[in-house]
Amino acid sequence: xxxxxxxxxxxxxxxxxxxxxxxxxxxxADFATVYAAAQAAQKQAxxxxxxxxxxxxxxxxxxxxxxxxxxxxxxxxxQHAQALAxxxxxxxxxxxxxxxxxxxx
Amino acid sequence: xxxxxxxxxxxxAAATVSMTAAVAETATTPEQDRVALQRLYAGMLPGVKPxxxxxxxxxxxxALRTQWEDIMQFPPFTFAVDHGKDxxxxxxxxxxxxxxxxxNGGVGIRQTYPRFDEKTGQVVTLExxxxxxRVEHGDKPLAPYRGDLAAxxxxxxxxxxxxxxxxxxxxxxxxxxAYEDGKRVxxxxxxxxxxxxxxxxxxxxxxxxxxxxxxPALGMVSQFPIxxxxxxxxxxxxxxxxxxxxxxxxxxxxxxxxxxxxxxYFLTYMSNGxxxxxxxxxx
Numbered sequence: 065x066x067x068x069x070x071x072x073x074x075x076x077x078x079x080x081x082x083x084x085x086x087x088x089x090x091x092x093a094d095f096a097t098v099y100a101a102a103q104a105a106q107k108q109a110x111x112x113x114x115x116x117x118x119x120x121x122x123x124x125x126x127x128x129x130x131x132x133x134x135x136x137x138x139x140x141x142x143q144h145a146q147a148l149a150x151x152x153x154x155x156x157x158x159x160x161x162x163x164x165x166x167x168x169x
Numbered sequence: 170x171x172x173x174x175x176x177x178x179x180x181x182a183a184a185t186v187s188m189t190a191a192v193a194e195t196a197t198t199p200e201q202d203r204v205a206l207q208r209l210y211a212g213m214l215p216g217v218k219p220x221x222x223x224x225x226x227x228x229x230x231x232a233l234r235t236q237w238e239d240i241m242q243f244p245p246f247t248f249a250v251d252h253g254k255d256x257x258x259x260x261x262x263x264x265x266x267x268x269x270x271x272x273n274g275g276v277g278i279r280q281t282y283p284r285f286d287e288k289t290g291q292v293v294t295l296e297x298x299x300x301x302x303r304v305e306h307g308d309k310p311l312a313p314y315r316g317d318l319a320a321x322x323x324x325x326x327x328x329x330x331x332x333x334x335x336x337x338x339x340x341x342x343x344x345x346x347a348y349e350d351g352k353r354v355x356x357x358x359x360x361x362x363x364x365x366x367x368x369x370x371x372x373x374x375x376x377x378x379x380x381x382x383x384x385p386a387l388g389m390v391s392q393f394p395i396x397x398x399x400x401x402x403x404x405x406x407x408x409x410x411x412x413x414x415x416x417x418x419x420x421x422x423x424x425x426x427x428x429x430x431x432x433x434y435f436l437t438y439m440s441n442g443x444x445x446x447x448x449x450x451x452x
């Protein structure tokens with residue numbers, strides 16, 4: 065193996081490793097932030113009796129995937145949980161007045 | 170400019186009138202609500218006699234009725250009633266009895282619950298009154314949904330069999346607010362499926378959801394506590410509420426929460442005039 069080949073190999077390895085090293089901590093940080101936000105949104109929904117049980121399922125899935133090391137899946141599940149929690153709150157807010165339209169008269 | 174202001178004022182006035190009309194439209198009395206709901210079901214399900222609504226979906230489906238009649242030859246709630254009677258007669262921690270906590274010694278009073286308690290400003294259900302009695306006399310409250318609480322409630326309901334529901338909403342703004350809140354819980358959509366109680370038990374009453382015939386809201390409370398074959402045991406109305414919430418993918422509320430008690434208040438008022446048929450059984 066020549067020296068130039070060795071350099072080329074190291075360079076190639078660095079090209080692969082550096083972006084990977086850069087991405088993994090960023091994803092982990094994203095997950096922690098999104099998961100915490102999703103948990104907070106769900107807590108607000110629970111406290112106001114607006115929560116959906118599927119949000120808890122999505123949070124549990126996100127946690128399980130994170131523990132398995134599937135950061136992409138964990139992040140997606142956390143984002144899904146956050147979206148569900150937000151929509152449940154929105155539904156609750158809308159229904160504060162909309163329910164009156166359904167009353168049998 | 171003047172014409173624009175005039176037009177703006179006209180729009181504002183129209184909006185005010187329409188908002189006032191909307192508010193007036195929602196301000197129905199409990200009695201108007203009850204009459205409207207009973208009239209709706211009479212039109213939707215003309216073959217069902219008024220008193221038969223207390224048997225729920227059994228009144229709507231001949232095959233289900235046959236199963237129910239088979240079950241009722243040896244009613245599965247009998248053991249719960251006997252057990253509930255034993256518990257009811259046992260002294261509480263300070264030597265007092267359940268009978269000391271209720272009108273008429275707790276016999277033949279199911280049809281008057283839920284009640285509005287003017288001291289606390291809260292709705293009191295039979296189950297919450299049983300637990301309040303225990304706490305007052307030094308015992309811990311019983312676990313909700315099933316077991317001993319359902320058994321005592323079943324025994325008390327059995328002493329009211331055939332008596333007609335007569336739940337009052339007294340002339341107290343707090344009582345009316347509790348009733349209105351129960352009405353809101355009934356009609357508000359919730360959960361990922363975006364269903365309200367009314368979506369099933371008004372709009373789909375008598376229709377099939379998969380293999381189940383959906384029961385009407387009218388008379389729904391009459392058979393509780395109830396033995397459901399799907400549970401394989403007795404359960405309280407709270408248990409059924411929580412199950413419904415889960416089915417529409419909403420988070421159930423805590424047992425005997427204010428919302429559940431108010432919902433029971435509204436539903437029972439809607440069934441005023443119908444007989445107590447609890448404890449009951451459903452295939």
